[in-house]
Amino acid sequence: MTRPKLRKKIILLSITVIIEIVALIFFWNALKKTDVTNGQASPALGTSGGLPNLLGDLNLILPISFLVILLGIACAFYVEEWLSATNWVRRFIESQVAFLTGIPSLLYGLLAVAVFFGYAGVFKATLQNAEGSALAGTPFQRNTALFYTETLIFILTVMPVAIKTTQTALRSVETPIRESAYALGATQWQVLTKQVVPRAFPRMLAGGCRAMARAFAAAALLVGIYAWSHTMELRGFPDRFMLFLGGALLLSNASSFLTEIYVPASTQHN
Numbered sequence: 001m002t003r004p005k006l007r008k009k010i011i012l013l014s015i016t017v018i019i020e021i022v023a024l025i026f027f028w029n030a031l032k033k034t035d036v037t038n039g040q041a042s043p044a045l046g047t048s049g050g051l052p053n054l055l056g057d058l059n060l061i062l063p064i065s066f067l068v069i070l071l072g073i074a075c076a077f078y079v080e081e082w083l084s085a086t087n088w089v090r091r092f093i094e095s096q097v098a099f100l101t102g103i104p105s106l107l108y109g110l111l112a113v114a115v116f117f118g119y120a121g122v123f124k125a126t127l128q129n130a131e132g133s134a135l136a137g138t139p140f141q142r143n144t145a146l147f148y149t150e151t152l153i154f155i156l157t158v159m160p161v162a163i164k165t166t167q168t169a170l171r172s173v174e175t176p177i178r179e180s181a182y183a184l185g186a187t188q189w190q191v192l193t194k195q196v197v198p199r200a201f202p203r204m205l206a207g208g209c210r211a212m213a214r215a216f217a218a219a220a221l222l223v224g225i226y227a228w229s230h231t232m233e234l235r236g237f238p239d240r241f242m243l244f245l246g247g248a249l250l251l252s253n254a255s256s257f258l259t260e261i262y263v264p265a266s267t268q269h270n
Contacts, residue, residue, distance in 0.1 A: 013257050017250070024246050054116065054226055055240055057147050058219045064151060065158045065215040069208050072162030079163070080170045081192065093163070100160035105214040108157040109221035115149050116222060157218055158211040165207020169200035206258035213251035220244035 075093075083090040173196045181191045197204075223241045 009257065009260055013253060017253055020249050020253070021246075024242055024249070054222060057150055058222070058244075060147070061151050061154050062215060062219060065154050066212065068155050068159050069162040069211050072159040072211070073166045073204060073208070075159075076163045076166035076170070077192070080167045081188070094167075097160045097163050100156060101164050105157060105217050106221070108153060108214070109218040112150055112153045112218055112222050113225050115153065116146065116226070154215055154218065157214045161211040161214060162207055165210060166200075166204050169203035169207065170196060172203060173199045202258050202261070206255045209251045209255040209258065213248045213255060216244045216248035216251060220248060 079090050079093055177195055177199070178191055181195050186194070220241055223244060
């Protein structure tokens, strides 16, 4: 990419980021002026403890999502570099990844919302009906089941994207580069670490940003829908909601920018 084109893309991205930041600040100020949400409190979740518990879960789930992205990158390396194209394990993984990445992140977020309200409501009703019994004193089981379910949804949100984008990045490295390295006596590990990874890293980083953007967007959706559907103090809600939403937008912009500025050598000669 020539310097004028790169400079133009940087300017356009900077304008986009500035507009988004200004819009987020106005939105954040509007939320800060709101005292309580509209609507009635949920009989299942009540008005106390629900949002702090949700935020506590997200504080654990988002770092786990980052680690899952790293695991997805490692899985993509194994599938792309060590499994043949006719291997049934590779075909199975690629088919599942293609299916899961085709699902919009909004649907994953709505699924997380449905699970959060549904599971919490079912278990809360069970605990209320079993008041005085052994179940009444075991809220930890309810929270643990809910946490694991939400974590699974976030894993399905980020891991397929990490695998697919990493595979695409590895395939973008030209075959002659690999063949030349092998002809000079390099091992497969040396080819990967010294030739493939440096050239594929920008797209791998873009894929990681895209995957984490989906996770942050789902977290913002969870917090936003919960807060707007309950009568409760909004103390602390705007800050966390805008943090997740702003993080999703910035990571999405970073992913788009890295994808745009990375042009494989093969396309430059065409």
